[in-house]
Amino acid sequence: MVNIEINGKVIETRDGVTLIEAADSAGITIPRFCYHSKLSIAASCRMCLVEVEKAPKPLPACATPVSEGMKVHTRSPKAIAAQRSVMEFLLINHPLDCPICDQGGECDLQEMAMGYGSGISRYTEGKRVVHNPDLGALIATDMTRCIHCTRCVRFGQEVAGMMELGAPGRGEHMHIGTYMEGTVDSELSGNVIDLCPVGALTSKPYRYTARPWELRSYHSISPHDCVGSNIRVDVRNGKAMRVVPRENETVNETWIADRDRYSYTANDHPERLTQPMIREEGEWIASDWDTALTRAAEGLKAIAERDGAEQLGALASYSATTEEFYLLQKLMRGIGSGNIDHRLRQVDFRDQAEQPAYPALGQAIQDLELLDAVLLIGSNIRKDQPLLAQRLRKASRNNGAQIMAINAVDYDFTFPLAQKCITTDLGAELSGVLKALLTLTGDSAPDSLQPLLTGVEPSEAQQNIAETLKAAPQATVLLGNTAASYPARAELQALANLIAELAGARVGLLAEGGNSAGAWLAGCLPHREAGGRAATVSGMDWRAMVKAGLKGYLSLGIEPELDCIESAAVTKAMEQAEFVVALTAYTGEGLMAQADVLLPIGTFLETAGSFINTEGHWQSFGGVARAAGESRPAWKVLRVLGNLLDLNGFAYTSAETIRTEMEGLFGDVPIGNRSEWTMSEPTKLHQGLLRIADVPIYAVDPMVRRAMPLQATADALLAVRLSANSRTLEKYGLADGDQATVSQDGGEATFIVAVDERLPDNAVYLPAGISETRGLGGSFSPIQLAKA
Amino acid sequence: MSEEKITLLSDASRAEIDRWVAKYPTEKKQSAVMAALRIAQEQNGGWLSNELIEAVAHYLEMAPIAAYEVASFYSMYELSPVGRHKINICTNISCMLRGSDEVVSHLEQRLGIKLGETTEDGRFTLKEVECLGACVNAPMFSIDKTYYENLTPETIDKILENLE
Numbered sequence: 019m020v021n022i023e024i025n026g027k028v029i030e031t032r033d034g035v036t037l038i039e040a041a042d043s044a045g046i047t048i049p050r051f052c053y054h055s056k057l058s059i060a061a062s063c064r065m066c067l068v069e070v071e072k073a074p075k076p077l078p079a080c081a082t083p084v085s086e087g088m089k090v091h092t093r094s095p096k097a098i099a100a101q102r103s104v105m106e107f108l109l110i111n112h113p114l115d116c117p118i119c120d121q122g123g124e125c126d127l128q129e130m131a132m133g134y135g136s137g138i139s140r141y142t143e144g145k146r147v148v149h150n151p152d153l154g155a156l157i158a159t160d161m162t163r164c165i166h167c168t169r170c171v172r173f174g175q176e177v178a179g180m181m182e183l184g185a186p187g188r189g190e191h192m193h194i195g196t197y198m199e200g201t202v203d204s205e206l207s208g209n210v211i212d213l214c215p216v217g218a219l220t221s222k223p224y225r226y227t228a229r230p231w232e233l234r235s236y237h238s239i240s241p242h243d244c245v246g247s248n249i250r251v252d253v254r255n256g257k258a259m260r261v262v263p264r265e266n267e268t269v270n271e272t273w274i275a276d277r278d279r280y281s282y283t284a285n286d287h288p289e290r291l292t293q294p295m296i297r298e299e300g301e302w303i304a305s306d307w308d309t310a311l312t313r314a315a316e317g318l319k320a321i322a323e324r325d326g327a328e329q330l331g332a333l334a335s336y337s338a339t340t341e342e343f344y345l346l347q348k349l350m351r352g353i354g355s356g357n358i359d360h361r362l363r364q365v366d367f368r369d370q371a372e373q374p375a376y377p378a379l380g381q382a383i384q385d386l387e388l389l390d391a392v393l394l395i396g397s398n399i400r401k402d403q404p405l406l407a408q409r410l411r412k413a414s415r416n417n418g419a420q421i422m423a424i425n426a427v428d429y430d431f432t433f434p435l436a437q438k439c440i441t442t443d444l445g446a447e448l449s450g451v452l453k454a455l456l457t458l459t460g461d462s463a464p465d466s467l468q469p470l471l472t473g474v475e476p477s478e479a480q481q482n483i484a485e486t487l488k489a490a491p492q493a494t495v496l497l498g499n500t501a502a503s504y505p506a507r508a509e510l511q512a513l514a515n516l517i518a519e520l521a522g523a524r525v526g527l528l529a530e531g532g533n534s535a536g537a538w539l540a541g542c543l544p545h546r547e548a549g550g551r552a553a554t555v556s557g558m559d560w561r562a563m564v565k566a567g568l569k570g571y572l573s574l575g576i577e578p579e580l581d582c583i584e585s586a587a588v589t590k591a592m593e594q595a596e597f598v599v600a601l602t603a604y605t606g607e608g609l610m611a612q613a614d615v616l617l618p619i620g621t622f623l624e625t626a627g628s629f630i631n632t633e634g635h636w637q638s639f640g641g642v643a644r645a646a647g648e649s650r651p652a653w654k655v656l657r658v659l660g661n662l663l664d665l666n667g668f669a670y671t672s673a674e675t676i677r678t679e680m681e682g683l684f685g686d687v688p689i690g691n692r693s694e695w696t697m698s699e700p701t702k703l704h705q706g707l708l709r710i711a712d713v714p715i716y717a718v719d720p721m722v723r724r725a726m727p728l729q730a731t732a733d734a735l736l737a738v739r740l741s742a743n744s745r746t747l748e749k750y751g752l753a754d755g756d757q758a759t760v761s762q763d764g765g766e767a768t769f770i771v772a773v774d775e776r777l778p779d780n781a782v783y784l785p786a787g788i789s790e791t792r793g794l795g796g797s798f799s800p801i802q803l804a805k806a
Numbered sequence: 807m808s809e810e811k812i813t814l815l816s817d818a819s820r821a822e823i824d825r826w827v828a829k830y831p832t833e834k835k836q837s838a839v840m841a842a843l844r845i846a847q848e849q850n851g852g853w854l855s856n857e858l859i860e861a862v863a864h865y866l867e868m869a870p871i872a873a874y875e876v877a878s879f880y881s882m883y884e885l886s887p888v889g890r891h892k893i894n895i896c897t898n899i900s901c902m903l904r905g906s907d908e909v910v911s912h913l914e915q916r917l918g919i920k921l922g923e924t925t926e927d928g929r930f931t932l933k934e935v936e937c938l939g940a941c942v943n944a945p946m947f948s949i950d951k952t953y954y955e956n957l958t959p960e961t962i963d964k965i966l967e968n969l970e
Contacts, residue, residue: 175869184871186878197871198856 022088037079037090038066048092049101049130051108051215052167053080056272058176063108063167065130067100068092076100098134105134108165111146112216119163121217123230127165148193153183154201155730156208156276158225164194164218170210177273178204179411179432194218203732205404205715208279212262212272223283223727224260228252233259236642239629240278241337241532241622242718245383245405246631247274251282251623256644258282258623268384269635275404276731277715277722282623284724285643289604291618292647302610307648311655314615315662317597318353321570327354331563333582334360334542335575336531337719338652339627340636341676343533343540344548345656345668346574352665356544356557357568360537362576363499363530363583363713363786365796366507367559369695375550376538377502377527378691379406379632381494387412391490391523393451393483394423395514396444397498400431401715401733403528406632407432420486424448426500426710426798427783428776437482441778442708442798445470445506445701448513450480451487455520458488466696467512484521493523499530500712503583503797506701515692525691528632531718532622535630539684549683564591573600574652575619577720579608580787583711584796586763601652604720608792618649621721625651626673638677704800707746709762710783711797717787738790741774742782742803750803757806760784763795768806814861819849823865836868839876843883852892853884881935889924889931891969894948897934900941909945910934912959916966929970 020033024046031040036059041048051063061081068079071089076097079090091097109131116122148161168185171194175181182202185192196202202210211221233252240247240261247270252260261282263274294310295302305313321329332350334343338360347358361367379386386392386409400407413419414433422437423429424447439447454476456463463471476484487493495518501510511527518525529535541548544557558566564587571592582588592598592612600613603621619625624645628638641651653673660668670676714737716728728734740758752758754773759766760782767790777783782803784791795801815823823842830837842862847854854877863873877883884892893913897906910921913932917925924931940946943955954965 181869181872184869184875186871186875188879188881195871197860197869197874 020084020086020088022084022086022090024090025092031084033084035084037068037070037077037082037084037088040084041079041090041092046092048079049134050080051126051130051165052169054169054213056177057169057172057213060168060172063165064104065101065108067097067104069094069097069100101134102136105131106136106140109135109139110141111162112165113145113162115163119160119217120158120220120225121163121214125217126215146190151195151199152201153196154203154207154732155727156222156280157202157211158220158222159218160220161193161195161218163216165216166192166194167215168194169213169215170194170219173210173213174202174204176415177209177408177411178206180204182207183210201732205275205277205401205733206273206408208276209263209273221260223280228254228259236640237264238623238639238642239532239637240274240281241629242277242281242722243275243403243405243532244529244534244632245270245403246532246629246635246637247278247405248637249274249278251642253642258285258643268382269631270405273405273408277404277718277728280727281722281725283727284721285621285623286646287604287724287726289606289724290646290649291602291605291616292649293618294648295605295616297614307650310615310617311658311662314599314617315659317614318570318572318599319663321597322353322355325569328357328557329569330355330572331357331558331560331568331570332359332572332574333362333560333563333576333578334358334537334573335581335719336360336362336529336534336537337622338533338537338575339622339625339673340533340536340540340630340680341627341673342574342652342656343537343542344676344680345653345660346572347541347543347547348667349656349660349663349665350572351547351553351555352660353663354555356553356555357563358542358544358557359560359563360534360542362560362581363503364507365503365505365561365583366701367561369508369511369693370543370545370559372693372695374691374693376535376630376634377529377632378535378634379526379528380524380691381526381633383409383631383633386410386494388417389413389419389490389492389494390417391486391493392419392421393487393493393495393517393523394421394425395448395495395497395510396425396501396504397423397496397528398425398427398429398500398712399496399498399528400429402499403632404715406528420490422483422486424451424483426778426781427712436486437479439477439479439483440776442710442781443703444501444504445509445513445703446474447480448510448517449474450476451483452513452517452520454481454484455488455517458484459520461520463516464696466698467516469697469700470509470513484517487517487521487523490523493521494518494526495521495523496526496528498528500797502527502530503711505703505798508695509697509700511693512695512697519692526632527691533629535632535634536628539630540680548680549685561587564588567591567594569595570597571595571599573598573602573613575602575720577602577604577606577608578612579792580717580723580789581719583786584763585786585792586765586795589793601655602720603646603649604724606720607789617655618647619652619655620645620649624649625653627651627653628673628677638673703798706780706800707803708781708798709760709795709801710777710781711786711791713787714785717785723787737785737788739772740769740782740784741772741777743775743777743779744773745779746777746781747771747773751805752803759804759806760794760801762799762801765793765795767791767794811857811861811864814857815846815865816849819845820865823862827866835866836872839866839868839873840880842866843873843877847883852888853886887924889928891929891949892931892933894933894935894938895921896936896938896940896944896946898937900937901945904944906945908959909947909957909962912962916963930966
């Protein structure tokens with residue numbers, strides 16, 4: 019610790035910090051533009067010049083480390099003169115267009131100019147004008163306003179891991195731009211808007227729609243991945259105008275992914291369902307709540323009375339609120355059916371009884387940064403949980419973490435992979451790693467896993483993975499979204515558990531959607547009730563429901579043919595069912611064909627509720643935007659449905675009362691994410707051509723799929739393709755650019771073929787969750803491919 | 807894709823770049839970017855195309871924009887085609903005091919081009935540069951890699967006549 023004095027105030031501070039950090043922690047304001055606590059120090063704007071006694075010239079506080087006895091003046095005549103001069107230089111080329119600038123009213127430069135600038139400019143020469151590059155659908159540019167702080171450039175280099183923006187040119191000719199006028203494609207790109215201290219980089223969808231002083235800000239939580247990013251929603255007249263991050267060091271730091279930032283644009287999509295609708299003799303007619311709810315309740319009741327309640331099933335989104343999950347399962351169990359599920363992208367449920375209380379990361383999100391070794395299994399973490407990938411990138415950069423992957427696609431990550439195995443047989447790779455570890459430790463595997471180890475000879479890569487995990491003081495094995503939808507998921511998890519145990523590592527489950535943890539804890543499962551208690555009436559998982567062809571379904575927040583991994587099967591089941599009630603915020607081709615009653619519900623912006631994130635952090639939020647049309651929060655719809663079905667315990671007055679009830683039930687849930695499962699028979703993977711179907715970043719839920727700015731990004735545009743490596747394509751007589759027809763599960767579709775050498779042999783990549791692949795089958799299941 | 811771009815660099819260029827890469831720590835390949843851009847420029851008749859900059863970036867495993875930043879920062883990298891001989895005329899203070907203005911006007915008149923332009927036959931490019939460190943014998947210019955000092959209209963004519 020060292021003692022310094024700022025403006026006469028004695029401050030004790032950690033050795034090695036910079037003056038600006040010491041001042042910030044003491045609450046002393048020093049103006050700055052280029053300095054940002056999350057980025058490297060550039061010291062290029064010079065706005066933070068302060069007077070340090072015994073130093074001949076003012077020093078930049080952001081780049082000056084503290085030393086014992088230092089006496090600093092931030093408001094002395096010398097410091098103020100320096101700051102004023104810097105401000106005068108910064109304003110030389112800056113246009114005076116604040117009245118038409120989107121940043122106006124929340125602009126660092128505007129504020130600093132008020133505090134440090136002169137009212138009159140001495141500069142009479144012409145100002146420079148800079149061409150505005152088109153950075154894509156998310157970021158608007160007005161580069162003449164740029165003051166060259168390079169925060170955006172450093173963000174790309176250091177945080178996002180893709181240096182897309184740079185500062186070519188020299189001196190007066192320097193400008194911020196991309197190489198060859200390319201777009202900015204990072205999944206974290208929107209953060210440069212918040213970082214930009216002026217109006218050079220602003221939000222394209224928000225542009226010219228509101229002024230900051232017209233907005234009211236509300237806290238909320240993003241529902242699109244298991245991070246539970248803290249967001250601030252800015253609202254005008256009940257309409258969500260934009261979403262920005264809210265700082266929470268333990269969850270999302272100061273960042274959010276573009277998916278979190280721009281999904282609000284779907285809130286008033288033309289496909290929003292704004293009033294209840296019922297199908298009368300095959301025709302959809304707009305209805306009122308009373309009629310529609312009565313119709314829904316009567317329809318469900320009729321099936322329950324005539325065919326038994328077990329002929330009813332409920333399918334819920336991964337991203338519904340905990341309150342909604344809880345009420346849905348309470349309603350279903352109330353009418354006597356245990357057929358409740360939200361794991362719509364999972365196909366292997368053999369070990370569900372042994373699963374932990376909820377799929378958890380098994381450690382704090384911020385502890386990911388401290389890891390020394392990570393094994394990713396079936397995970398495109400960069401696109402599925404962008405902010406967790408960002409933490410791993412930090413581990414790699416700052417801690418030298420060895421990150422390894424066993425994946426079906428050689429995904430592009432923003433950290434180097436120390437080792438990788440690319441295959442469709444993820445289990446075989448894990449068996450090899452396990453075998454190598456067993457040899458290292460001298461242990462033996464439990465009998466039930468022996469069939470997976472017979473005849474296994476670890477490859478060099480598998481041996482390296484085993485050794486790296488074992489040697490690392492802090493290691494983690496992460497099972498991702500691909501692993502979750504893998505046909506032999508239970509084996510993967512069992513192998514991962516044992517590998518972690520032998521290597522002294524933790525296991526983390528990267529869950530789908532925004533609230534898998536909430537769904538598990540609330541009992542939105544066929545085999546468990548709220549709080550993880552075994553279900554008294556156990557039911558079918560979603561796949562069994564679909565296979566059984568139930569008479570009636572109740573869906574919550576999904577488009578079944580896009581949100582269930584086996585599109586063909588679920589579409590058929592829905593269309594053949596007698597009665598389908600959909601609680602949904604959006605209409606859509608699928609629901610219009612499948613459902614009998616559509617009940618409009620609010621999006622996460624319009625409902626109060628809570629999400630539980632991957633580390634078990636339970637975060638509540640309120641409704642922030644005015645409900646679209648007649649739509650109502652889903653918990654209210656479920657409450658009324660419960661009452662109409664004459665069920666007890668549906669007298670909630672607010673989302674909080676539901677949470678209070680749940681808290682009582684969740685209280686003693688054991689936390690841990692190991693499962694003990696005994697394999698009876700290993701799953702055999704199909705030997706022929708397999709389809710690899712992950713869900714692209716901008717196809718994860720009905721809201722994201724309708725966020726038009728996100729759909730115009732490279733990630734979304736590139737998602738619509740059929741790709742395979744050149745060896746596989748050659749086998750089928752196909753080449754890059756050809757048309758190919760695939761058939762799977764009775765569905766057929768035609769695509770343009772792309773070569774992608776990141777794929778293993780005998781596999782085609784064709785994503786799920788996009789309308790182009792609706793009606794096809796599941797992931798890692800057989801597919802037929804032929805030239806069209 | 808990146809493989810294809812790298813092949814824009816000739817084997818000789820790549821061997822030369824490797825020699826520079828070897829001077830730096832293995833994980834700091836991009837330290838060789840300035841040398842690599844120079845080598846690429848020489849291979850390409852004195853200027854860097856965007857494809858070549860990209861090739862260098864891929865070869866050194868760095869972002870294309872980062873290589874472009876370097877190429878656009880230093881005045882000795884040319885981003886558009888130049889003549890067979892590049893005449894760099896110093897117009898800094900010492901040369902100016904010793905008559906670099908006359909050198910410039912003589913060259914412009916003789917070649918029929920302005921500073922920054924290339925003759926139609928592609929023989930010469932005229933470029934104004936900052937001090938090249940030969941003030942003792944000002945005025946001076948460099949052509950390609952050779953310095954010519956104590957210039958007069960007569961010596962200039964003789965120098966140019968000897969260049970193809």
